[in-house]
Amino acid sequence: MAICYSCHALLNRKNQSWEHIVPSALGGSTKSRRILCKTCNEKAGGTIDQALVAYCRNQLEKFGIQPDRINSSQDWKQQPFTIEMVMMAVHKIIANFYYWKWKPATSILHDDSIQTHFRVVLHFYTEWPLHLIYLEAREQSRWMTGYIELFGEIGFLIKFETALARKNKTALFLQDPVHKKEYLTTAEDQNQIIEFVRQQIQAIESDVR
Numbered sequence: 001m002a003i004c005y006s007c008h009a010l011l012n013r014k015n016q017s018w019e020h021i022v023p024s025a026l027g028g029s030t031k032s033r034r035i036l037c038k039t040c041n042e043k044a045g046g047t048i049d050q051a052l053v054a055y056c057r058n059q060l061e062k063f064g065i066q067p068d069r070i071n072s073s074q075d076w077k078q079q080p081f082t083i084e085m086v087m088m089a090v091h092k093i094i095a096n097f098y099y100w101k102w103k104p105a106t107s108i109l110h111d112d113s114i115q116t117h118f119r120v121v122l123h124f125y126t127e128w129p130l131h132l133i134y135l136e137a138r139e140q141s142r143w144m145t146g147y148i149e150l151f152g153e154i155g156f157l158i159k160f161e162t163a164l165a166r167k168n169k170t171a172l173f174l175q176d177p178v179h180k181k182e183y184l185t186t187a188e189d190q191n192q193i194i195e196f197v198r199q200q201i202q203a204i205e206s207d208v209r
């Protein structure tokens with residue numbers, strides 16, 4: 001049973017809404033209906049999504065991506081934002097991916113957990129502008145790891161405390177923001193990328209310790 005990530009209303013045919021996993025303004029294309037009710041969806045686009053877009057303005061310019069579906073009453077580059085808003089947007093991306101990919105029986109990954117369970121890291125390793133979302137659940141751990149890389153340049157690591165992390169599971173998603181489509185790779189490439197991502201996560205974890 002899906003519940004709205006923001007207001008916790010039960011999602012049904014009447015109030016469910018399509019929400020991009022990576023915001024459309026950042027070159028996202030894949031959508032899910034398991035995250036936000038219509039009302040909260042309208043609010044999220046105008047606030048936290050715009051904060052993340054403003055935060056990524058250098059990358060958007062560098063890769064020549066014109067943000068669409070942005071409330072254009074003011075210049076999006078001038079949009080004020082706080083790191084908390086950016087992290088809320090990142091948290092929503094991970095939660096959306098989690099619900100979309102693993103379709104858990106209950107929705108427990110709500111935004112209340114953001115206060116205590118996130119870490120921000122800026123990370124640079126490639127010029128290739130791909131968005132990457134990675135989820136990892138470990139049987140022995142009550143933590144689930146979420147890692148996002150935007151444009152291959154900005155890395156975010158989020159740890160969720162969740163009762164659902166009871167199986168060894170990983171999921172990887174790649175988005176090509178320039179061509180606005182999911183970036184598909186072979187299983188072999190995926191394994192290599194996951195290896196690489198795990199090294200990034202370890203490096204970040206040892207940095208913040």
Ligand SMILES: [Zn+2]
Nearest residue numbers: 004007037040
């Ligand atoms: Zn809602």
